[in-house]
Amino acid sequence: MTMQTLLTELMMIPGLSGHEGRVRRYLKGKLDPLGLPTTTDRLGNLIATLEGDKAAPSVMLFAHMDQLGFITRKIEANGLVRIERLGGVPERALPAHEVLFSIGEGRDVPGLIAHKSHHATGQDEKYKVLPYTELYVDAGFQSAADVKAAGIDVGTPVVYRPNVSVLANGRIAGTSVDDRAGIAVMLETIASMLDEPHRPTIHFVFSVQEEFNLRGAVTAAQVLMPDIAIQLDLVLATDTPDMTARGDVRMGGGPAMSLYSFHGRGTLNGTLPHPAMVKLMEDSAADAGLPLQRSAHIGALTDNSYVQLVGQGVAAIDMGFPMRYSHSALELVDIADLEMLHRLLTEALPRIGPQFILDRDAFEQ
Numbered sequence: 620m621t622m623q624t625l626l627t628e629l630m631m632i633p634g635l636s637g638h639e640g641r642v643r644r645y646l647k648g649k650l651d652p653l654g655l656p657t658t659t660d661r662l663g664n665l666i667a668t669l670e671g672d673k674a675a676p677s678v679m680l681f682a683h684m685d686q687l688g689f690i691t692r693k694i695e696a697n698g699l700v701r702i703e704r705l706g707g708v709p710e711r712a713l714p715a716h717e718v719l720f721s722i723g724e725g726r727d728v729p730g731l732i733a734h735k736s737h738h739a740t741g742q743d744e745k746y747k748v749l750p751y752t753e754l755y756v757d758a759g760f761q762s763a764a765d766v767k768a769a770g771i772d773v774g775t776p777v778v779y780r781p782n783v784s785v786l787a788n789g790r791i792a793g794t795s796v797d798d799r800a801g802i803a804v805m806l807e808t809i810a811s812m813l814d815e816p817h818r819p820t821i822h823f824v825f826s827v828q829e830e831f832n833l834r835g836a837v838t839a840a841q842v843l844m845p846d847i848a849i850q851l852d853l854v855l856a857t858d859t860p861d862m863t864a865r866g867d868v869r870m871g872g873g874p875a876m877s878l879y880s881f882h883g884r885g886t887l888n889g890t891l892p893h894p895a896m897v898k899l900m901e902d903s904a905a906d907a908g909l910p911l912q913r914s915a916h917i918g919a920l921t922d923n924s925y926v927q928l929v930g931q932g933v934a935a936i937d938m939g940f941p942m943r944y945s946h947s948a949l950e951l952v953d954i955a956d957l958e959m960l961h962r963l964l965t966e967a968l969p970r971i972g973p974q975f976i977l978d979r980d981a982f983e984q
């Protein structure tokens with residue numbers, strides 16, 4: 620299966636935070652034929668461990684299965700539905716978008732986030748962003764009883780209606796590229812590591828509830844107690860006019876590593892990568908002839924912020940693929956970047972052997 624096919628399949632599966640079951644079952648279906656045993660913890664993290672050299676530091680490689688979205692908040696008597704947001708939902712990019720009530724395979728219900736008729740939009744409303752609390756979903760129902768009969772109730776998960784568009788130059792746009800693209804790279808990396816004779820023990824964790832303020836991966840880390848943690852997720856591409864001041868990450872320019880992340884808007888956390896991991900990625904990219912981009916900015920963070928604090932501390936790094944238009948229903952990624960990220964990991968992981976040093980004094984000037 621090509622990376623594009625794999626990513627497309629993953630993007631079409633609804634998996635709101637706390638409701639990742641359908642993604643997890645898909646992944647189990649991929650891992651079982653490889654003979655790789657998996658476990659699922661009580662939060663829903665799917666964990667597969669590939670045993671390796673016991674003298675080498677152990678690795679937790681992880682990506683999150685969940686996506687942001689909404690929860691049904693109220694069903695109006697006239698059959699319209701109010702929704703509550705779950706995760707960093709961009710309110711100005713919601714009206715006129717399609718959504719899906721994620722009820723169960725074959726039972727999902729499509730709907731749309733209503734956009735006030737243009738002919739009735741006053742001059743003062745034209746450039747105003749409506750708070751999500753004023754929006755409603757129209758799924759065609761005419762009464763609350765109809766809504767409930769379709770299986771929708773308070774608490775029912777809602778996601779952007781899954782969609783994938785193939786654009787020019789191997790670029791893909793659609794829903795939940797964050798972080799199904801990371802999941803696709805993980806699956807390819809597992810396949811590459813199965814036959815690799817020189818490898819550390821690697822715990823592959825498909826985590827839950829990342830978009831619900833970074834919940835799942837830390838629970839997995841508390842049990843696995845890895846020495847090293849590598850998270851796969853998006854890195855903000857900055858090669859559009861609205862983003863140029865933030866950095867130099869180009870779409871198609873290859874994988875990227877984060878040298879600094881911090882989120883100062885409610886979640887006071889971030890990640891400063893372990894210097895051994897930065898050097899590992901730099902050396903691996905150079906030797907494999909792969910480009911490696913660098914990212915450093917505030918405003919975003921990953922599960923690694925919490926994973927790095929487990930036990931005596933975990934040597935952490937965030938590795939990613941450049942992505943545009945984050946958290947909208949049309950996120951954009953370049954397949955070539957995913958393939959290069961996979962190649963970089965395939966080069967880097969076997970280098971984590973018994974001699975791999977995590978002593979900071981060996982690195983810090």
Ligand SMILES: [Zn+2]
Nearest residue numbers: 797798852853
């Ligand atoms: Zn993400």
